[in-house]
Amino acid sequence: xxxxxxxxxxxxLRLPLLARLIEEQSPDIICLQETKVPDPLFPAQxxxxxxxxxxxxxxxxxxxxxxxxxxxxxxxxxxxxxxCGKSDTRHIGITVETDRGTVTLxxxxxxxxxxxxxxxxxxxxxxxxxxxxxxxxxxxxxPPVRSIVVGDLNIAPLEHDVWSHKQLADVVSxxxxxxxxxxAWSDTGFVDAMRLVVPPEQKLYxxxxxxxxxxxxxxxxxxLDHVWLTPDLREHLQDVxxxxxxxxxxxxxxxxxVIVDLALNPA
DNA sequence: ATGGTGGCTGCGCCA
Numbered sequence: 001x002x003x004x005x006x007x008x009x010x011x012x013l014r015l016p017l018l019a020r021l022i023e024e025q026s027p028d029i030i031c032l033q034e035t036k037v038p039d040p041l042f043p044a045q046x047x048x049x050x051x052x053x054x055x056x057x058x059x060x061x062x063x064x065x066x067x068x069x070x071x072x073x074x075x076x077x078x079x080x081x082x083x084c085g086k087s088d089t090r091h092i093g094i095t096v097e098t099d100r101g102t103v104t105l106x107x108x109x110x111x112x113x114x115x116x117x118x119x120x121x122x123x124x125x126x127x128x129x130x131x132x133x134x135x136x137x138x139x140x141x142x143p144p145v146r147s148i149v150v151g152d153l154n155i156a157p158l159e160h161d162v163w164s165h166k167q168l169a170d171v172v173s174x175x176x177x178x179x180x181x182x183x184a185w186s187d188t189g190f191v192d193a194m195r196l197v198v199p200p201e202q203k204l205y206x207x208x209x210x211x212x213x214x215x216x217x218x219x220x221x222x223x224l225d226h227v228w229l230t231p232d233l234r235e236h237l238q239d240v241x242x243x244x245x246x247x248x249x250x251x252x253x254x255x256x257x258v259i260v261d262l263a264l265n266p267a
Numbered sequence: 268a269t270g271g272t273g274g275c276t277g278c279g280c281c282a
Contacts, residue, residue, distance in 0.1 A: 009273080009274070009282085010273095010275075013274075013275095034274095034282085036274070036275065061275085061276090062274085062275050062280085062281085063275080063280085063281065112281080112282055114281090114282095124281090209271085209272080209282095210271085210272040210273050210282090211270075211271040211272050211273090212271075212272085213271080251273095254272090254273080254282080
């Protein structure tokens with residue numbers, strides 16, 4: 001079973017890029033973030049024509065929005081909380097049947113958190129921390145089993161998840177309070193699949209800002225997108241690939257897709 | 268130290 005997660009930064013604008021990715025990568029299940037499309041305008045038919053008959057999505061006008069597209073039947077999780085009471089379409093989940101049992105898949109778009117890393121003066125940073133705390137309490141109360149978390153978590157936790165650990169120490173996405181909260185969340189029962197495949201000593205990024213003349217030359221990236229597995233799925237992990245080349249496609253997202261291969265067959 | 272770009276929407280907001 002091949003999964004792909006991608007912060008697409010506007011699904012409608014980048015539908016042609018998604019079609020090319022599907023052609024080249026053939027994922028069974030696609031998790032998108034920042035779809036930026038309200039549900040009534042979701043391009044469901046175009047995605048069915050690309051082979052994804054099974055869809056679960058939640059979006060809003062202009063901001064946020066998540067979607068899960070599948071070639072195989074899925075069941076939406078309907079008991080997930082409305083984080084911070086904002087109804088801001090940052091999380092959906094599904095289950096899918098495989099030859100090794102039911103697997104649960106969560107698709108998250110964690111708040112970016114604004115520019116100033118101080119919850120007292122920056123409401124967006126306060127929201128980011130509160131979001132992480134709420135999610136963590138929920139997973140503590142609902143311990144994950146045979147589960148996967150993917151998405152844009154908007155935090156680069158490790159030294160080599162950023163281009164400069166020192167220069168980004170006070171930059172939102174790499175500050176201690178965020179990293180501690182991300183760890184508390186993953187400690188509810190997940191392992192970092194990307195770092196099982198790419199050693200932590202090696203630089204690994206999934207996002208390069210638009211605000212660079214030459215993203216590849218300056219290479220000021222961050223690993224903001226993640227794939228977590230519960231340990232009971234670890235033995236099925238075959239590979240993870242960061243599709244860095246996609247950052248060079250025309251009119252790209254600032255995030256690149258991440259592919260996960262699991263030795264599980266959709267039932 | 269600053270400002271840099273992109274997507275939405277409708278010229279300011281968010282990333």
